[in-house]
Amino acid sequence: MSKTTNISIKEELVDLYLSNLDLITDNSTPTLNRGRQSAIENFNLLGLPDAKNERYKYSKIEPLFTQDLEKYFAPKDITFKIDDIFRCDIPEIGTDLALVLNGFYLPKGDKLTKLDNGLIYGSLAEASIKYPEIVSKHYNSIADNVGEGLVALNTAFVQDGVFIYVPKGVEMNRPLQIINLLMSDENLLVQYRNLIILEESSSASVVVCDHSLSSQKFLSNVVTEIVAKPNSKLELVKMQNEHNDSTQLSHVYIHQQKDSKVTTNTISLHGGFIRNNLNVLLDDAGCENSSYGLYLMDRNQHIDNYSFIDHAKPHCTSNELFKGILDEQATGAFNGRILVRRDAQQTQAFQANNNLLLTADAKMNTKPQLEIYADDVKCSHGATVGQLDLEAKFYMQTRGIGEKEAMLLLMIGFAHDVVKKITIEPLRERIDELVNKRLRGELSRCHNCPMHCC
Amino acid sequence: MLKIKDLHANIKGKEILKGINLEINAGEVHAIMGPNGSGKSTLAAVLAGREIFEVTHGEILFNGKNLLELSPENRSREGLFLGFQYPIEIPGVSMVNFMKAAVNEQRKYRGLEPIAPSDFLKLMREKKELVEIDSALTNRSVNEGFSGGEKKKNEIFQMAMLEPKLAILDETDSGLDIDALRIVANGVNKLKRPDNASIVITHYQRLLDYIVPDYVHILYNGKIVKSAGKELALELEEKGYDWIKNGE
Numbered sequence: 217m218s219k220t221t222n223i224s225i226k227e228e229l230v231d232l233y234l235s236n237l238d239l240i241t242d243n244s245t246p247t248l249n250r251g252r253q254s255a256i257e258n259f260n261l262l263g264l265p266d267a268k269n270e271r272y273k274y275s276k277i278e279p280l281f282t283q284d285l286e287k288y289f290a291p292k293d294i295t296f297k298i299d300d301i302f303r304c305d306i307p308e309i310g311t312d313l314a315l316v317l318n319g320f321y322l323p324k325g326d327k328l329t330k331l332d333n334g335l336i337y338g339s340l341a342e343a344s345i346k347y348p349e350i351v352s353k354h355y356n357s358i359a360d361n362v363g364e365g366l367v368a369l370n371t372a373f374v375q376d377g378v379f380i381y382v383p384k385g386v387e388m389n390r391p392l393q394i395i396n397l398l399m400s401d402e403n404l405l406v407q408y409r410n411l412i413i414l415e416e417s418s419s420a421s422v423v424v425c426d427h428s429l430s431s432q433k434f435l436s437n438v439v440t441e442i443v444a445k446p447n448s449k450l451e452l453v454k455m456q457n458e459h460n461d462s463t464q465l466s467h468v469y470i471h472q473q474k475d476s477k478v479t480t481n482t483i484s485l486h487g488g489f490i491r492n493n494l495n496v497l498l499d500d501a502g503c504e505n506s507s508y509g510l511y512l513m514d515r516n517q518h519i520d521n522y523s524f525i526d527h528a529k530p531h532c533t534s535n536e537l538f539k540g541i542l543d544e545q546a547t548g549a550f551n552g553r554i555l556v557r558r559d560a561q562q563t564q565a566f567q568a569n570n571n572l573l574l575t576a577d578a579k580m581n582t583k584p585q586l587e588i589y590a591d592d593v594k595c596s597h598g599a600t601v602g603q604l605d606l607e608a609k610f611y612m613q614t615r616g617i618g619e620k621e622a623m624l625l626l627m628i629g630f631a632h633d634v635v636k637k638i639t640i641e642p643l644r645e646r647i648d649e650l651v652n653k654r655l656r657g658e659l660s661r662c663h664n665c666p667m668h669c670c
Numbered sequence: 671m672l673k674i675k676d677l678h679a680n681i682k683g684k685e686i687l688k689g690i691n692l693e694i695n696a697g698e699v700h701a702i703m704g705p706n707g708s709g710k711s712t713l714a715a716v717l718a719g720r721e722i723f724e725v726t727h728g729e730i731l732f733n734g735k736n737l738l739e740l741s742p743e744n745r746s747r748e749g750l751f752l753g754f755q756y757p758i759e760i761p762g763v764s765m766v767n768f769m770k771a772a773v774n775e776q777r778k779y780r781g782l783e784p785i786a787p788s789d790f791l792k793l794m795r796e797k798k799e800l801v802e803i804d805s806a807l808t809n810r811s812v813n814e815g816f817s818g819g820e821k822k823k824n825e826i827f828q829m830a831m832l833e834p835k836l837a838i839l840d841e842t843d844s845g846l847d848i849d850a851l852r853i854v855a856n857g858v859n860k861l862k863r864p865d866n867a868s869i870v871i872t873h874y875q876r877l878l879d880y881i882v883p884d885y886v887h888i889l890y891n892g893k894i895v896k897s898a899g900k901e902l903a904l905e906l907e908e909k910g911y912d913w914i915k916n917g918e
């Protein structure tokens with residue numbers, strides 16, 4: 217039965233591609249078009265991840281695609297002034313701001329912005345015309361189109377997304393912010409693509425915020441490729457804050473070259489169904505990777521974090537910390553795969569996943585997966601699923617702190633372990649504040665935003 | 671201030687407190703002594719409102735109110751304080767946020783506005799000096815990675831911040847070196863006022879060299895088996911607990 221549905225969903229998507237091929241390619245660019253044919257062939261082979269796919273054991277993908285979803289191959293005309301409806305709170309940290317609406321870059325002026333220091337950001341489609349050599353060299357170079365059906369699907373349909381290019385030696389000291397907005401009067405499937413390139417010895421920090429601004433069903437299938445060249449440094453903070461009828465399938469691929477340092481921090485505040493795939497390749501000596509995540513789920517929300525840290529070369533360090541709080545009937549999964557290849561001597565790899573379940577109905581599946589083929593390595597992993605510490609709660613109560621407040625303080629403290637890893641101080645404070653509000657039930661959105669999207 | 675009448679309490683069906691009677695008035699210091707396992711900590715926990723202990727019989731009045739009907743937080747807001755024998759570590763919750771929440775919840779109960787940030791910092795500084803607590807400690811998570819002595823000092827610090835009417839100090843002296851002991855005792859003595867009272871639980875006479883009790887009670891096997899003035903502590907020091915255990 218599920219086999220038949222699978223085939224039909226897959227065929228439907230392939231059909232959609234074939235019957236709209238002209239529209240898809242005409243609205244796009246040679247660089248983005250180049251990968252489509254083989255991608256759809258791969259997708260035709262792979263299909264959507266199904267029950268037999270061990271990596272997707274706890275997240276059923278097929279049913280997500282059976283909903284009625286509109287697809288657009290060019291930006292849909294939505295006439296509004298973005299400033300009227302959306303004022304995100306985080307820009308106060310002095311960021312450069314890039315807006316993406318339903319997967320299409322939303323220019324305030326030009327489709328590409330070049331800062332004084334040479335940093336370029338803007339529309340990926342536009343970049344593939346203006347800087348074809350840079351884009352074609354990196355685009356689709358690290359995303360896995362052969363093993364991951366959802367990525368192949370994205371590559372076949374992609375139209376736009378965000379492009380960030382940090383030239384050699386450029387140190388961007390203020391964060392660049394990308395805000396992904398979903399807004400539509402129909403249910404929508406969006407599949408966009410981000411490409412972030414850090415040239416040698418450059419550094420940048422990027423904040424990505426995902427929001428839904430209308431109550432329709434959204435399914436985002438998003439691929440982000442990050443190339444960190446020798447001695448470069450990136451901090452990426454991703455805030456997921458979409459409503460309970462939205463689904464996000466995120467695939468991040470990071471290619472780290474010699475002595476590069478990449479930190480990602482994925483804060484899942486809200487969302488109906490979230491699957492985060494994080495794939496890190498440590499491809500030369502001296503790389504440092506930190507992957508952090510925090511998820512706060514309630515009602516029937518579902519979160520699934522999958523990470524794959526590939527220690528391909530010696531003398532690299534990776535550090536993972538994922539923490540989550542699940543309330544009511546929320547469900548979650550964590551699968552942390554670490555591969556230490558035979559040549560990757562002197563690897564240090566650490567992983568921890570800690571979870572708090574606030575109710576008997578909330579469920580969490582956590583699975584470390586270490587494959588170590590080198591002998592001179594230092595690895596550790598630990599996973600916990602527990603409840604709030606009642607002794608600590610009582611201790612606080614004996615100081616006059618009410619039971620609810622005591623529980624909140626404990627949860628905030630638990631979450632802060634992840635938030636404190638954010639090095640951009642104003643951003644860390646802001647996120648702390650958002651997390652506090654989220655846990656207090658006061659937040660379903662950034663608090664300056666007038667839209668009630670959750 | 672505190673009246674305990676024929677208090678019986680169980681844990682997991684086993685009776686631990688077997689009829690406690692005790693009366694404490696403002697201005698008094700009471701010491702409760704007794705061998706390990708007598709029920710001293712149980713008594714303290716029942717007073718503070720620990721749910722795992724079931725009160726099967728008896729009554730506790732605290733300033734005229736039925737203490738057993740109050741939640742632990744309301745007992746605290748009414749002026750009861752428990753210094754834990756084993757203070758709890760709370761990772762991720764900073765001392766500052768913890769104390770701010772505590773002070774403000776106490777204020778709210780009394781109909782007061784939250785404390786101004788500058789006043790709060792001043793209060794923290796004052797009380798830290800009183801217990802000679804290292805400034806760095808209050809920047810850390812509650813009790814996390816504190817040494818045994820630091821944890822005990824931190825209990826007295828919290829007591830100083832909250833200025834309770836009745837403080838119950840459960841073996842605050844155990845595990846302290848003589849300097850720390852003096853600091854802790856000093857803190858307690860400085861906070862003593864005619865309108866407050868304390869219960870000092872200990873099983874050594876040592877602490878009572880510094881905190882002079884008005885009354886000494888011996889708790890044994892869930893009952894107060896002897897009450898007298900401070901000289902009783904000395905007698906215990908000399909004779910040990912065996913004469914109590916053997917029923918004299």
Ligand SMILES: Nc1ncnc2c1ncn2[C@@H]1O[C@H](COP(=O)(O)OP(=O)(O)O)[C@@H](O)[C@H]1O
Binds near residue numbers: 681686704709712722
């Ligand atoms: N959590 C508990 N579970 C079971 N028994 C307990 C618990 N706490 C205390 N007890 C029992 O209650 C009795 C009194 O303990 P306690 O009040 O800690 O004594 P003291 O403080 O005088 O040393 C002991 O027999 C102890 O084993």
Ligand SMILES: [Mg+2]
Binds near residue numbers: 711
């Ligand atoms: Mg005890």
